[in-house]
Amino acid sequence: MVTDTLPEGFTDFDMYVFGSLLLLGGVLGFVLNGVTVASFLCVRENRNPSSFLVVNLALADMILNVNGFLAGYATYLRHWPFGQQGCVYHGFHGMISVLASVSFMAAIAWDRYHQYCTRQKLFWSTTMVITAFIWVMAVFWASMPLLGWGVYDFEPMRTCCTLDYTRGDWNYISYMLTLMILYMTFPTYIFLTCYDAINRQFKRVHHHRFNTDIPFRVMWVCWGPYIVVCLYACLFDPEYIHPRIRMMFPVMAKMNPICNVVLYSYGNEFFRGGVWYYLTGQRVAEPTPQKSK
Known part of the structure; x- marks a missing residue:
């Protein structure tokens, strides 16, 4: 039954702000990532194994953009219009995109290490295996709550859905810690080791092609607060955190x-x-990593 009652802890202004951020982020992210996919399909020079990882990251993020757009739409309605089963699939849909996105970021870090440090090019066969593995594992682990290990339920605004961290039971704790090891600890190790090696290579050739600290920092600025809440829920009752604050973190992640x-x-x-x-019809020279001296 549809109700106009606001969720506990939220004002009408809160709903408008969160809804606007989710809608704007969903539309803008979808368009920008859509240009990435289109340029890969339409520009021959972009169709290479390394770029295929970038495109799959864009596809994973586009799924999250759709997820965020639906959440923004429901927030403007002030209720979730797709029922409890729709909430479960919304959480499943979002989890697939998150797990795949983090995995492809780690894969890109590993590929960049070889681009800049070992000068080894990625083969299509290797890329296809990595891509298939990432998507299959993302679907596998995201499906666990559908089978009873973890639960998808409403977030504090009750207009979007995710893994229910308010339960705090062993079912949730064991699933969350497994995801933390596989999709945060391991990717973080890849980020740190690969980008540190790239930074040392840049120092050797006296030419910094990009800031190697930014990818890791951006990932943790966006996802870190939400991860902290999820880990906090393993030990304490997250209901002590104000719903508005708890809602800020998934919006940041989106x-x-x-x-x-x-x-x-x-x-x-x-x-x-x-x-x-793709956007202008003007070609630019493709850079070549410099050899170490």
């Missing part, structure tokens, strides 16, 4: 696709030339 497309597509010196050509 802005991550915009940051990703800027970093990995428009800020990628091996990809942005194709994007520029």
Whole structure:
């Protein structure tokens, strides 16, 4: 039954602000990532194994953009219009995109290490195996709550859905800690080791092609607060945190696709030339990593 009653802890202004951010982030991220996909399909120079990882990151983020747009739409309605089952699938849909997005960011870090440090090119066969593995594992782990390990339920505004961290039972704790190891600890290790090696290579050739600290920092600025709340819920009752604050963190996380497309597509010196050509018809020279002295 539809009700006009606002969720506990939220004002009408809160609903308008959160809804606007979700809608804006969803539309802007979808368009920007859509340009990335279109440039890959339409520009021959962009169709290479390394760029395929970037495009799959864009696809994963576009899924999250759709997820955020639906949440923004429901927030403007002041209720979730798709029922409890729709909430479950909304959470499942969002979880797939998050797990795939984090995995592709780690894969891109590993590929960049080889681009700049070992000068080894990625083969299509390797890329296809990595891509298939990432998507299959994302669907597998996101489906666990559908099978009873974890639960998808409403977020504090009750207009979007995610993993229910308010339960705090062993079912939630075991699932969350497993995801933390597989999709935060391991990718973080890849980020730190690969970008540190790239930074040392840049220092050797006295030419910094990009800021190697930014990808890791952006990921943790967007996802860190939400992860802290999820871990906090493993030990304490998250209901002690005000609903408005708890809602800020998933909204911040849903802005991550915009940051990703800027970093990995428009800020990628091996990809942005194709994007520029797709948008303007003007070609730019493709850079070549310098050898260490």
